[in-house]
């Protein structure tokens with residue numbers, strides 16, 4: 001069984017302890033308005049186009065079987081509705097202005113890539129599965145089993161919007177889950193991600209019942225996820241969990257917007273969503289005052 005991988009990043013220092021290899025899977029059921037990885041939302045492969053790298057050679061136009069690539073004296077664009085994600089344009093583009101996102105790989109192939117850097121993991125590093133939503137990737141359990149068989153420290157970054165049976169099957173092979181809490185108000189959660197949080201919270205509780213360590217990760221998006229009530233509810237949520245090590249506050253960054261533009265979507269990045277230092281400190285103090293450890297790395 002193969003899984004669709006958006007990217008494998010090596011020598012990562014922000015996706016868990018130590019040096020890690022992070023596997024980003026394609027496909028996510030959520031649609032967060034601030035999404036920092038919009039190229040991982042769709043389950044299908046797709047092409048990103050970087051205008052600044054294009055030298056206008058026209059190779060992609062000849063290669064495209066659907067007429068989605070357009071290049072005239074006055075016009076350079078990709079008609080997203082005609083694109084079938086075959087990747088032919090990316091294969092002939094010498095400047096990487098066209099880049100395919102989504103490579104089908106079997107669990108053994110992913111493991112082989114991950115093991116390339118095993119010598120650098122030491123006692124703390126390992127592999128991180130991310131996305132998109134890694135727990136929605138077909139074959140993820142097989143990959144987790146293989147990673148554990150090879151003695152790797154395994155971390156899964158999840159937003160929890162997945163089949164509860166997958167959570168239960170994954171848990172024995174995961175050392176820690178980094179679990180995103182998008183918003184604690186159900187209505188706002190739905191508005192901001194397109195999904196009801198009930199299943200997500202049930203999955204978080206299930207991980208905790210199974211005794212696996214979690215850290216809650218909260219993205220601060222100015223005006224959307226910075227209200228005091230949200231952090232009070234996070235503290236309440238933390239108090240229900242026996243195996244949660246604390247809360248990590250993350251700062252919104254608008255770089256996902258340019259990636260959306262490369263996908264042919266509207267640039268979704270918003271400078272005004274970047275939280276201030278004062279907002280981050282305020283949120284941290286609210287959590288600390290309620291006995292919640294605030295994790296900084």
Ligand code: SF4
Pocket residue numbers: 028029030031032034035036037038040041131132133159
């Ligand atoms: S869960 Fe992550 S990948 Fe999915 S839409 Fe939200 S930010 Fe994007």
Ligand code: SF4
Pocket residue numbers: 053054055056057058059060061071089092093094095096097098
């Ligand atoms: S093949 Fe690449 S460089 Fe050439 S026109 Fe297409 S996108 Fe531009």
Ligand code: SF4
Pocket residue numbers: 047063064065066067068069078082083084085086087088089090
């Ligand atoms: S990926 Fe899309 S734009 Fe590129 S060749 Fe295939 S159909 Fe054409």
